[in-house]
Amino acid sequence: MTLAAGYITDLDYIPGFYPHMSPTAIRYAASLNRVVPPAITDNFRYLELGCGLGQSLTTLAAANPQGEFVGIDVNPSHIETIEKSISAGCLKNARAIHSDFISLPGDIGTFEFISLHGVFSWVSPEVREQILVIAKKHLAPGGLLLVSYNAMPGWAHLQPIREILRQYAAMRQGDTTQRIRDALNYLVFIRDKKAKYFEDNPRAAAYVDGLLKQDLRYLAHEYLNEHWTSFYFSEVAAMFGSAEMAFVGSLPIHTNFWDLCVHPEFQDLFRTTSNRLVTESHKDFCANTAFRWDIYSKQPKMIEGIEGRADLIDGLYFRAIRNDIKLPHQSNLGVVTSTVQGPLYEILLKIISQNTLSLSEILRHPQLAENVPADILRAVDAGVAMGLFEVNAAPVAVLSEPIPKQPYVPLAFNQFVLENDLLSGRPVSLASPATGTGHTLGDFDAAILHELCSAGEEGLAERVLVQLTDSKRSIQKDGKPVTDDTLRREMVEQACAVFLTEGIPRLCRLGIIEPKPS
Numbered sequence: 001m002t003l004a005a006g007y008i009t010d011l012d013y014i015p016g017f018y019p020h021m022s023p024t025a026i027r028y029a030a031s032l033n034r035v036v037p038p039a040i041t042d043n044f045r046y047l048e049l050g051c052g053l054g055q056s057l058t059t060l061a062a063a064n065p066q067g068e069f070v071g072i073d074v075n076p077s078h079i080e081t082i083e084k085s086i087s088a089g090c091l092k093n094a095r096a097i098h099s100d101f102i103s104l105p106g107d108i109g110t111f112e113f114i115s116l117h118g119v120f121s122w123v124s125p126e127v128r129e130q131i132l133v134i135a136k137k138h139l140a141p142g143g144l145l146l147v148s149y150n151a152m153p154g155w156a157h158l159q160p161i162r163e164i165l166r167q168y169a170a171m172r173q174g175d176t177t178q179r180i181r182d183a184l185n186y187l188v189f190i191r192d193k194k195a196k197y198f199e200d201n202p203r204a205a206a207y208v209d210g211l212l213k214q215d216l217r218y219l220a221h222e223y224l225n226e227h228w229t230s231f232y233f234s235e236v237a238a239m240f241g242s243a244e245m246a247f248v249g250s251l252p253i254h255t256n257f258w259d260l261c262v263h264p265e266f267q268d269l270f271r272t273t274s275n276r277l278v279t280e281s282h283k284d285f286c287a288n289t290a291f292r293w294d295i296y297s298k299q300p301k302m303i304e305g306i307e308g309r310a311d312l313i314d315g316l317y318f319r320a321i322r323n324d325i326k327l328p329h330q331s332n333l334g335v336v337t338s339t340v341q342g343p344l345y346e347i348l349l350k351i352i353s354q355n356t357l358s359l360s361e362i363l364r365h366p367q368l369a370e371n372v373p374a375d376i377l378r379a380v381d382a383g384v385a386m387g388l389f390e391v392n393a394a395p396v397a398v399l400s401e402p403i404p405k406q407p408y409v410p411l412a413f414n415q416f417v418l419e420n421d422l423l424s425g426r427p428v429s430l431a432s433p434a435t436g437t438g439h440t441l442g443d444f445d446a447a448i449l450h451e452l453c454s455a456g457e458e459g460l461a462e463r464v465l466v467q468l469t470d471s472k473r474s475i476q477k478d479g480k481p482v483t484d485d486t487l488r489r490e491m492v493e494q495a496c497a498v499f500l501t502e503g504i505p506r507l508c509r510l511g512i513i514e515p516k517p518s
């Protein structure tokens, strides 16, 4: 018998691809915290607990054909959807198991990576206990586990919203969709009538506007699960500690650098305390963190010395996110805005804007011979944290051939995604084996790509317009649907031109498209 233990199963969740879940992102975050991550060169295993509709699982399987990806979920409809994607995408290295966590087959073996996104805060205490049992038993020594959760204190002023939605929905009749719709209407009503809670918490009142833009399926899964809760970092660290696992870093990458998360006036404690459990909690207060992606390891092996990192860790290649970045470059990281500038970054941008290089290649690069390794490493990591560089799983080839006029999508999985998600209003994620992760396009760009691959550049905008009309998907300008035919045409023509000059070269570099075989 399956045991959802208070988790909603009568309504599917929404599909979504989360790049933090890629083995490469998890490995890099661990390595910059001086932990040796598992290799992903051959036969690694990856388990996703609560994989939902499986978009992350299947995209990552397509992008990492050398790994084996297993997803588990209690909702049979989710598993059915994943099985269709696996079969249509010809994925030999992915499988989905319909089971609750408690009934996970014991002989499933060990995994170098375990991930759970959108699960830990939303399940019962007993199910969380079971997750810890699975982690302890099935994470390979030196393996990495990624867990996301709603965090305190960022949820402090919002928790009553969840309680109002839950209580009101429980009183209503109808299915889950109807009940969340009614609860949302009631929430807006009491906000607009200036209930004292909203008057005293203006940020909570503003938050309601964001909820109105969300998909009802997301709202139901976020707010209506019986055991929803938010955690302080220290509580989660204690739980994983009891399962003999240690905190080894977090995502996004900038969260590993306290000076990129908190204002300078709070930084004294960080300078004087090396206890990470203390500094992480302090950081969450200074940044009012509402969501965390944390990485834990079982028996982590630590890296010695600066060069140790470059020598011990394979499969991480660095590249500038674009070829035309000009310094100084400003990054807004939420609480802190940081500026990248200086000669070291100028050289780094030059050497990794065309080629992808590994850390050891960067450290040995003749143009950096004047710089000490520690400074180079710090600049590379800070550049990634500030969104200037990206980390790939393999060297990404420099474009040697001209950009194809009629491209071809070689991966069956990507062909399936493009057909299946056409103009759905949701972003589309395509797998790139070169980077070991998925790359997300707007559904409109995906429709242009689809048309380009079907019949080339001739009459492209015209054909995209027909697709748009058939799908009834509107184009928006200034937040309003465009109804004027001439303006619609102009906007489509412009979107096609931008996609051809910027989108296509990028997809070529990522190996997502190739020249069509003759």
Ligand SMILES: C[S@@+](CC[C@H](N)C(=O)[O-])C[C@H]1O[C@@H](n2cnc3c(N)ncnc32)[C@H](O)[C@@H]1O
Binding pocket: 003, 004, 005, 007, 008, 013, 014, 015, 016, 018, 049, 050, 051, 052, 053, 054, 072, 073, 074, 075, 078, 099, 100, 101, 102, 116, 117, 118, 119, 122, 123, 127, 221
């Ligand atoms: C919010 S969704 C997140 C899905 C996916 N990880 C994502 O990010 O899109 C949580 C998922 O956990 C699954 N789940 C909840 N409790 C479970 C349990 N006890 N055993 C197995 N799966 C469970 C749900 O069915 C749901 O698909």
